[in-house]
Amino acid sequence: MKFTGFAQSDFDTFTIGGLEERMEAIRGNIQPKFKAIGEELSQTISDMTGNDIYVHIAQHARRTKNPPNDTWMAFCHDKRGYKKHPHFQIGLFDDHLFIWLAYIYELPNKQEMAKSFLDHMDDIQQSIPDDYVISLDHTKKDATSLAEIDLEQALTRFQNVKKAEFLIGRHFSPNDPVLQDGQAFLKEAKDTFEKLTPLYKISIG
Secondary structure, three states, rough: OOOOOOOHHHHHHHOOOOHHHHHHHHHHHHHHHHHHHHHHHHHHHHHHOOOOOEEEEEOOOOOOOOOOOEEEEEEOOOOOOOOOOOEEEEEEEOOOOEEEEEEEEOOOHHHHHHHHHHOHHHHHHHHHOOEEEOOOOOOOOOOOOOOOOHHHHHHHHHHHHOOOOEEEEEOOOOOOOHHHOHHHHHHHHHEEEEEEEHHHHHOOO
């Protein structure tokens, strides 16, 4: 399957009531697009990072009652799982698409990674565009632009608070024309990951 872009109906998936009904729409409409994106981008990300990169598509397998509010795919060097490692993500909530370099709470050595970021804070601020956004909790929609956030405070919290997270990347609204053009979106995602790769390399030493 060739990736042809996202449609409003993909975002509307998260208004469908019921776990099974929403999961059916995720599996039928969104996951094939994730698979196509993975086929297009995994080698590119491998080349950027210098690691073999594997695609993981969220299955939401632990859910028994509440339908997911978002869904995502991850690119990671570990074939078995991504949550304990720095990884790249593409995913959707009902009101935006996100592209992240993600460090979530399951990281075993996030204190060391946070210290590396704090030591390179000037480099981050100079190399990452001001309109990129930062989230401190992957389960929430909230994000703050790099221009507005207190980066040192965010990274210190990431270092010291067990459940704290750090995600940096971009948000796109559902009506953004780039999402509706498959090749344009793939280029945008590639450019974003390229911009974030130096941070990825800092964090993995």
